[in-house]
Amino acid sequence: MAxxxxxEAKTVxxxxxxxxxxxxxxxxxxxxxxDGYTVAIVQxxxxxxxxxxxxxxxxxxxxxxxxxxxxxxxGGAVITExxxxxxxxxxxxxxxxxxxxxxxxxxxxKDPPPGAPVPPILPPQDGYLxxxxxxxxxxxxxxxxxxxxxxMADSQVPWGVEALSGTISEPAWRTKPSWYLIxxxxxxxxxxxxxxxxxxxxxxxxxAPGSHAIYVSQPNAVATVIEKxxxxxxAAAN
Numbered sequence: 001m002a003x004x005x006x007x008e009a010k011t012v013x014x015x016x017x018x019x020x021x022x023x024x025x026x027x028x029x030x031x032x033x034x035d036g037y038t039v040a041i042v043q044x045x046x047x048x049x050x051x052x053x054x055x056x057x058x059x060x061x062x063x064x065x066x067x068x069x070x071x072x073x074x075g076g077a078v079i080t081e082x083x084x085x086x087x088x089x090x091x092x093x094x095x096x097x098x099x100x101x102x103x104x105x106x107x108x109x110k111d112p113p114p115g116a117p118v119p120p121i122l123p124p125q126d127g128y129l130x131x132x133x134x135x136x137x138x139x140x141x142x143x144x145x146x147x148x149x150x151x152m153a154d155s156q157v158p159w160g161v162e163a164l165s166g167t168i169s170e171p172a173w174r175t176k177p178s179w180y181l182i183x184x185x186x187x188x189x190x191x192x193x194x195x196x197x198x199x200x201x202x203x204x205x206x207x208a209p210g211s212h213a214i215y216v217s218q219p220n221a222v223a224t225v226i227e228k229x230x231x232x233x234x235a236a237a238n
Contacts, residue, residue: 011038011063012226015056015082017073017096018046018159019131019140020152024072027219028226035227038063044078046159049104049166056082063087068230071096072215073189074163076197077105083172090233091176092226094215095183098197100171105164108193116190128158139187141213148216173201179229181206181214181222188212204229 012032014025022041032039042059044052056078060067066089071079076096083091097105112118120135131140136153144152180198184191184207198205206228208214208221215222 010036010230011040011065011067012230013040013042013056013059013063013067013069015042015044015052015069015071015075015078017071017075018129018163019156021155021157024152024213024216028215028222031219031223032226035223037227037230042078044075046074046157046163048160048162049077049081052078052163053082057085060085060087066233068092068226068233070094070226073097073212074105074159077166077168080171080173081168083176084170088172088176090229091173091178092229093178093180093198093201093203094222094225095181095186095189095194095212097189098171098173098178098180098201098203099168100200101169102167104167107167108197109164113190113192116192117187119188124161127161129161129164130156130158140211141216142185142187142211143217144211144213145217149213152213152216171201173203177229177233178203179206179225180204181208181225183208183210183212183214185209186212186214204232 016022022043040059042056044055069079069088070092072094076093120132133153137149141149180203182194
């Protein structure tokens with residue numbers, strides 16, 4: 001049983017959100033690896049929710065034993081569905097969408113709180129979305145160093161409209177323990193919306209000041225939440 005609990009606490013799968021790829025997790029990955037975790041990063045294509053869930057499940061299946069499944073932003077919707085996989089022991093949302101049954105990212109962003117910043121999403125082109133490059137840093141990566149933020153803006157991954165409209169069949173947070181890092185200066189997902197989703201999911205909440213790209217700018221803050229989740233899951237397994 002002790003061996004199983006160690007597996008339970010020591011395997012992490014990271015899922016990125018829209019407009020970016022998995023390379024943004026490098027800082028978090030390095031910290032977790034240094035601390036003895038096995039870490040895998042999903043390169044989800046962000047074309048449709050179903051495809052991204054399938055990509056995530058392939059990575060989960062390749063792990064030895066149970067995993068902590070982590071999602072940033074749109075990646076939260078992905079882990080909410082993929083987290084139903086029996087190998088998933090816990091969910092960690094990093095300023096992420098946590099939809100309920102029948103909800104999608106589109107439905108969650110339809111009615112923003114009064115006065116909330118409006119993400120600079122350009123009109124769809126051939127069914128894909130991009131952020132306005134000139135406003136990318138301010139809205140997505142305000143605390144990321146300027147050169148890296150510029151690179152992120154210029155290397156955006158097209159985000160499929162179909163991915164935003166994909167609905168959840170059964171939210172994994174209803175049956176799995178979850179943690180949520182609320183980011184108080186996020187200009188993409190308003191903090192009140194983060195709090196609502198975290199409370200609804202019954203998540204254990206941590207807060208940190210930072211931008212939407214906190215997983216890039218403050219990997220230690222993100223890794224701390226993941227490791228706390230892993231520790232609780234390990235304790236529950238013993």
